[in-house]
Every structure is written in structure tokens, then in C-alpha cells.
Amino acid sequence: MKAIFRILGTAAAVAATGAAIVIMDKLLNEKAAPIIESIEFPEEAEKDDAEAAKTAEAYAEGEAKAEAEAAAPAEETAPAEEPAAPETEAAPAEAAEPVTLPDLSEERPVCDPEAPNPNPVEAGPAVAPKDENGKYIQFNASKGVILATGDYMNNEAMVKRWCPDVDGYDKKQYQKTGDGHIMAIDAGAKMENLGHTKMMHDFDSGLMYEEPFLYVNMEGKRFCNEDTGFVYMGNITKYLPRYNGANVDANHPDGSLGWYCQIYDSDYMSYANSPVPEQVMTKYIPGAVENPQGVFTNLIDTYKADTIEELAALLDVPADELQKTIDRYNELCDQGTDADFGKKSAYMHKIEKAPFWGVRKHIRVSSIDSGVNTNANGQALDADGKVIEGLYCVGNVGGVFYGGADYPFHQTGLSLGRCYTFGMLAAKHAMGK
Ligand SMILES: Cc1cc2nc3c(=O)[nH]c(=O)nc-3n(C[C@H](O)[C@H](O)[C@H](O)COP(=O)(O)OP(=O)(O)OC[C@H]3O[C@@H](n4cnc5c(N)ncnc54)[C@H](O)[C@@H]3O)c2cc1C
Numbered sequence: 001m002k003a004i005f006r007i008l009g010t011a012a013a014v015a016a017t018g019a020a021i022v023i024m025d026k027l028l029n030e031k032a033a034p035i036i037e038s039i040e041f042p043e044e045a046e047k048d049d050a051e052a053a054k055t056a057e058a059y060a061e062g063e064a065k066a067e068a069e070a071a072a073p074a075e076e077t078a079p080a081e082e083p084a085a086p087e088t089e090a091a092p093a094e095a096a097e098p099v100t101l102p103d104l105s106e107e108r109p110v111c112d113p114e115a116p117n118p119n120p121v122e123a124g125p126a127v128a129p130k131d132e133n134g135k136y137i138q139f140n141a142s143k144g145v146i147l148a149t150g151d152y153m154n155n156e157a158m159v160k161r162w163c164p165d166v167d168g169y170d171k172k173q174y175q176k177t178g179d180g181h182i183m184a185i186d187a188g189a190k191m192e193n194l195g196h197t198k199m200m201h202d203f204d205s206g207l208m209y210e211e212p213f214l215y216v217n218m219e220g221k222r223f224c225n226e227d228t229g230f231v232y233m234g235n236i237t238k239y240l241p242r243y244n245g246a247n248v249d250a251n252h253p254d255g256s257l258g259w260y261c262q263i264y265d266s267d268y269m270s271y272a273n274s275p276v277p278e279q280v281m282t283k284y285i286p287g288a289v290e291n292p293q294g295v296f297t298n299l300i301d302t303y304k305a306d307t308i309e310e311l312a313a314l315l316d317v318p319a320d321e322l323q324k325t326i327d328r329y330n331e332l333c334d335q336g337t338d339a340d341f342g343k344k345s346a347y348m349h350k351i352e353k354a355p356f357w358g359v360r361k362h363i364r365v366s367s368i369d370s371g372v373n374t375n376a377n378g379q380a381l382d383a384d385g386k387v388i389e390g391l392y393c394v395g396n397v398g399g400v401f402y403g404g405a406d407y408p409f410h411q412t413g414l415s416l417g418r419c420y421t422f423g424m425l426a427a428k429h430a431m432g433k
Helices: 002-007 010-018 030-038 043-047 049-060 063-070 085-089 156-162 179-186 230-239 278-284 308-315 319-335 414-430
Strands: 145-147 198-201 214-216 259-265 302-305 356-362 364-368 379-381 387-393
Touching (some): 010 414, 230 259, 308 319
Parallel strands (some): 145 387
Antiparallel strands (some): 198 364
């Protein structure tokens, strides 16, 4: 069972503990074998070939006809006026023949191993459910199918259609191509209405990400009341200039959204809400610590400099603009009122004492938490709100949970909690428990 947990996602792992499920491709690789063995094939499905033929027909969406046409060479002499229709109609009489599923490998590749990696992080090809002849294999599950394939952030077309707000942002995950959503919609499920809920943050470039220090965009200009909170930076930064920094997705060759810099001076220990001492922060400075522990070295992006000019160069923002912004900010601090953006006076602290600090923030998409409409059992619903029998959509394939709002960070672990919970509920329901 441990192997199953390793290869399945959050929601699927929970669902897998209690039910016979089919999730698609990776179930066919050898690690997943225990699940495949647990699928129960109903006797009727094996005996009733006509029923199986019907299933295959629906699955193939007309491919049976194409197959009949492909078999036509034997009847090449038949006049065009005598189409193959009688042959097709006679098919039930030949139902004793084993059902051959269409080869969909051309039309619907699950993953092209030759395709360019959508992310700069490592991505391996998915394993498709095909037999040794390259034919797709159909599994019939007697108790239900639970889709738990995660979200669709790496499917650009789906993002553009259902969550266009995050199109310009880089994605933290890979291979989240919305396959489960597509399959559910194919089966008649209704996608949750717009807007879809997204989780966006950057906890990795530096510490003190929630501190309302001075924030500047990549042009060195101030752009918001910094007391807004990091939760909302995924909304605010969509109006800022793009930047072509590290960890930018392949589909953002001209730069991505989500970049800004936090600026503070060496007095920060006296005014930060939760100050972090310099000896801890140093490991977030690229190259400052040999083999730093507890950080992702490709994501740390904190800098310390003796002058504003030097800091600007390290952050890659124009030095003159940064200096102008700091001068104005310091002026507002002296006045005691943030006439530009309305930040509370208590958070207005001058940037004046060297060395100066800067963190280049990179907000990316952690998850998109909307899916197809489901009920309290995780059962998929169609456009009329009716249950699609036997189909469950859990985790981020399931929908109508967050109400279309941004992901609520104040309830920690809500996303994972929902995935676990609905995986369990769906499995129980499918098992009749
Ligand atoms: C950096 C980061 C930090 C996060 N922090 C938190 C947090 O603190 N708290 C919180 O609650 N949430 C957090 N989340 C979000 C949370 O991790 C996800 O919402 C949750 O894991 C989604 O679970 P899931 O079961 O829907 O999908 P996943 O866990 O993504 O699992 C889906 C699985 O399906 C597989 N799959 C996809 N397509 C196919 C296919 N066609 N065939 C077979 N398999 C397929 C995938 O490879 C994957 O293994 C964070 C996410 C990130 C990226």
C-alpha cells in the first residue's frame, strides 16, 4: 500500500485505501499493480458481450463506424449505394466476437515524451494505459470511477478558458494537465462556473514575506499599500510589468507576472512585526552560505548591499527609479502619513541606514482549486445538477467548494484537508458505506 501512496496524489491516496478505483495511466505502471488487481470486473460485463460492445461504442464515439469502413476492403466491389449500414446494424449478432477497442493513440496522446518540458523542473512522461501492441486498455470498475488527477495549471488552453487571471504567472507544479477534468466533462459533468479559485504565493525567496516594508515593482516604482497582505499579491501583481527572472516557465519567454521587491534597511529588527535575525536570513542570499540547509537554492532571492545603487543592481531594478521611490517614501515617513497609498503610519519606516536589504519576490501558482460540480459524496454532477452515476471527482478535480474566491490562507491546510476528506467520502460512497 505504501507504493500506492507514493505514486498517487493527495486525494487519490485517500480514495485508494477504501475502494476499487480507476484513475488512468499511472495505474498501469508496475508500482500501481496492487490497485489494478483490486478492480472488480462485473460478471455481467464479461458475459454480456452486447453490453460491452455498447460501452466500447460509446467510448470510441463513432470509431466503430470507422473500423467497419476499415474492414470494408473485402466488400470493395459493393456499389456505393449500398453503404455499410446493414453491416453495422448486424453488429449485435456478431457480439460473440471479442470487443476490440479503437487505437486512440494518434488522436488522444496522453503525453508526448518528446514534447518540450513545460517547466524548467524535471518532468517525466506519463505512462499511458496501453497494452504491448500499443492499444488502449479499457478497465470496467464495478463500484465507480474516482478521478483524482489534480488541477489543470499546466494546460494552457484550460487556464486561458477557466482561470485566465493566472495565465501570465509561472506554475509551481508540472504535469497537472487537467486530464481528470477533461474526462469528467467528456462524461457529461459540468465545469464549475467562473471564476476559479487559485492559490498563489512565494515563501521561498526570503523570510518575512508578510512584513509591510516598502514594495517596488521591477521598474523600481512603489505600487500598493504594503499592508495588503501577501495573499493578495497574486491579484495585485497581475497589473505590474513582467520580468524575465529565474524559474520562468517555458511559455513565458518574454517574462512572467508576479515579480516585485521588498526593501528594508538594517534597522528592520526594531520595526518588523516578526523580525528574523541576520544570521538566519543570510542563507537566503544566493552564494552567501555554502550548502545552505532548509532552503531551495534555485528559489532564494535575498540581497544585502552597502548602497541603494548596489542593491538596485542586485535586484535588477533601475537604480535611479529605486532611489526616487525611496526618497519619496522617506518623505512620506517624515510626514507621518502615507498620502500615496494609505498604509498605516505605524508601518512607515524610513529606508536610510546601510546596509540595505532587498528580496525579489516571485509569486507563482501553487494550485487551482476549482473543478467540476460535485455533491457532498464527491459525485460528479451534470449541467442540470443531476448525479452522473459511478463518477466521482475529488481533490482539485472536484468543484464548488471555495465559491470562486481566492484561496483562503487563514484556514491553514484547507486545500489538502478537502482533498483528503473528499477522497475518503467518495471511496466510502462508492463502496456503499
Ligand atoms: C508549493 C506548494 C505548497 C502548497 N502548500 C499547501 C499547504 O500548505 N496547505 C494546503 O492545504 N495545500 C497546499 N498546497 C496545495 C495542495 O498541495 C494541493 O491542492 C493538493 O495536493 C491537490 O491534491 P490533489 O489530490 O487534487 O492532486 P495532486 O496531489 O496534484 O495529485 C494528482 C495526481 O494525479 C496524477 N495525474 C495527473 N494526471 C494524470 C493522468 N492522466 N493519469 C494518472 N495520473 C495523473 C499526478 O501526477 C498526481 O500524482 C500547496 C501546493 C504547492 C505546489
